[in-house]
Amino acid sequence: MLCCFGTPARSAQPAPLPRDQSVVMASNSANNFPAAGEGGADRALGSQQRRVRRRCRRSAQVTEEREGPGVVLAARWRGAYGAAGMLGSYRTIMEEKVSLHPSFFTWADGSRMHLFAVFDGHGGPEVSALCRDHMHAILADELARAAAAYRKEDQQDEEAEHRAWKAALTRSFVRADELGASGVPRGTIGGSTAVVALLVRGRIMANCGDSRTVLCRARRAVPLSEDHRLDRPEEMARVTAAGGVVFNYGGVLRVQGILAKTRALGHTLLKPEVICEPEITITARSEDDDFMILASDGLWDVMSNQVACSAAWKCLEDKSSNVGIVVGHEEEVRCIRAAFELTNLAFRMHSRDDICVVVIDLKMRG
Numbered sequence: 001m002l003c004c005f006g007t008p009a010r011s012a013q014p015a016p017l018p019r020d021q022s023v024v025m026a027s028n029s030a031n032n033f034p035a036a037g038e039g040g041a042d043r044a045l046g047s048q049q050r051r052v053r054r055r056c057r058r059s060a061q062v063t064e065e066r067e068g069p070g071v072v073l074a075a076r077w078r079g080a081y082g083a084a085g086m087l088g089s090y091r092t093i094m095e096e097k098v099s100l101h102p103s104f105f106t107w108a109d110g111s112r113m114h115l116f117a118v119f120d121g122h123g124g125p126e127v128s129a130l131c132r133d134h135m136h137a138i139l140a141d142e143l144a145r146a147a148a149a150y151r152k153e154d155q156q157d158e159e160a161e162h163r164a165w166k167a168a169l170t171r172s173f174v175r176a177d178e179l180g181a182s183g184v185p186r187g188t189i190g191g192s193t194a195v196v197a198l199l200v201r202g203r204i205m206a207n208c209g210d211s212r213t214v215l216c217r218a219r220r221a222v223p224l225s226e227d228h229r230l231d232r233p234e235e236m237a238r239v240t241a242a243g244g245v246v247f248n249y250g251g252v253l254r255v256q257g258i259l260a261k262t263r264a265l266g267h268t269l270l271k272p273e274v275i276c277e278p279e280i281t282i283t284a285r286s287e288d289d290d291f292m293i294l295a296s297d298g299l300w301d302v303m304s305n306q307v308a309c310s311a312a313w314k315c316l317e318d319k320s321s322n323v324g325i326v327v328g329h330e331e332e333v334r335c336i337r338a339a340f341e342l343t344n345l346a347f348r349m350h351s352r353d354d355i356c357v358v359v360i361d362l363k364m365r366g
Contacts, residue, residue, distance in 0.1 A: 083100065084340045101114070107143070142169075194208045195212060225279070243272075258270065293360075295356060303342075
């Protein structure tokens with residue numbers, strides 16, 4: 001089954017969660033693939049028939065504005081986004097979820113922050129669904145704490161701001177890990193990768209696992225995250241130092257012979273080898289930035305970064321009126337078409353895993 005859709009901008013900021021409440025990564029179920037247990041939607045995803053569910057809402061365009069006397073947002077972001085997902089050929093239920101939350105938080109200086117994420121579940125959809133449903137609220141809570149601490153600092157420079165953002169993201173992943181672990185039946189292997197793009201002036205990336213984000217800059221692919229797998233020497237060294245045993249099954253290295261990724265959320269049986277600590281990078285914006293692709297390994301296992309960027313670029317530049325998939329605002333439709341095309345291309349390149357793609361257009365194309 002293939003799903004393709006756009007989502008409306010939601011400017012409301014979620015209420016902070018209590019600090020003592022155990023919570024993990026999540027997004028809003030209204031703007032996502034169905035969560036496990038959502039009745040008819042779940043049964044549809046489990047169907048062996050290849051039905052296409054199509055829906056489109058108003059254009060997801062976000063514009064920064066002046067907020068209050070004397071407060072000017074430090075950056076403007078206008079863009080559109082769309083997402084598509086395809087059930088893997090050997091799956092019976094979609095384990096991957098997306099989180100799409102433009103303007104979900106306002107930083108200390110009035111800058112709007114925008115959250116986009118992909119969660120790739122394994123061993124079941126429980127942890128990825130929890131991430132989808134709560135990560136934006138967890139992160140908003142941690143950013144509120146970080147903003148309060150930042151305001152008290154003597155020197156409110158860029159370095160201090162970056163430290164605050166990174167600390168909030170790290171704490172959010174820890175809380176997401178705890179929540180995810182609480183949703184996995186005892187004695188079973190279940191978890192989720194998480195790749196999070198936080199857009200605010202500069203671009204902040206947090207990655208835990210083997211989902212990936214790629215930026216298209218002047219039509220060239222620029223990776224913003226690096227996969228957490230055992231073919232990275234530093235990850236292999238960390239896992240073995242923690243007492244982990246690595247097995248090679250069919251050419252795939254696996255922690256304890258089970259998991260091919262070295263970082264994920266929600267695991268209990270594979271700790272301390274598999275950790276939830278994200279790698280966080282901050283990339284400065286450029287006038288040459290075109291769009292971003294967030295996707296699960298179902299895409300990247302069969303497709304290079306540059307091939308994905310080239311395919312998406314063609315869709316975003318296509319000004320044909322006969323879009324053929326959905327109806328809606330032109331900019332949003334192009335993002336949906338790009339995400340749709342990438343999932344189909346991965347399938348044609350023999351990907352058999354679940355595929356989940358988010359395309360974020362950083363330019364308003366006329």
